[in-house]
Amino acid sequence: MTISEKIIEDMKAAMKEGNTTRVAALRTLRAALLQLQKSGEEVTEEAELKTVQKQAKMSKDAIEQFSQAGRTDLAEKEQAELLVFKEYLPEQLSDEEIREVVSKIADEVGAKGMEDFKHLMPKAMAEVRGRADGGRVQGIVREILAGEGL
Numbered sequence: 816m817t818i819s820e821k822i823i824e825d826m827k828a829a830m831k832e833g834n835t836t837r838v839a840a841l842r843t844l845r846a847a848l849l850q851l852q853k854s855g856e857e858v859t860e861e862a863e864l865k866t867v868q869k870q871a872k873m874s875k876d877a878i879e880q881f882s883q884a885g886r887t888d889l890a891e892k893e894q895a896e897l898l899v900f901k902e903y904l905p906e907q908l909s910d911e912e913i914r915e916v917v918s919k920i921a922d923e924v925g926a927k928g929m930e931d932f933k934h935l936m937p938k939a940m941a942e943v944r945g946r947a948d949g950g951r952v953q954g955i956v957r958e959i960l961a962g963e964g965l
Contacts, residue, residue, distance in 0.1 A: 818863040819848050840899035871900040908947045913955050929960050
């Protein structure tokens with residue numbers, strides 16, 4: 816079952832339950848996935864996953880902005896939607912798991928310092944695709960390269 820099919824099934828269930836918050840979040844995801852289909856791109860599971868990740872990132876950004884503006888009501892609404900979005904994303908790696916992956920790749924490419932960042936970062940992102948936020952990975956890559964460069 817594709818992500819789109821699962822969202823449709825879950826949306827039907829949420830409508831029957833009367834869970835309006837969940838329905839709204841699922842409609843947002845469904846609209847984004849329909850936009851993907853209309854874009855002419857090939858709709859693969861990876862493309863669907865990227866679309867859900869993009870929606871989750873937009874929600875995180877909105878939560879931050881609403882919180883800074885003192886709009887806790889809107890921030891809470893976005894937080895509830897983000898929880899629904901996360902259900903369709905793979906389980907996120909812990910910082911320790913990311914460190915293990917990055918360390919292994921650093922050994923493979925022979926990274927010695929920060930000048931190897933441009934070689935290490937893309938390989939690390941390819942390895943953890945969808946299972947870790949790019950900002951977290953970047954921080955760990957920098958941390959490891961700084962430690963190895965000393």
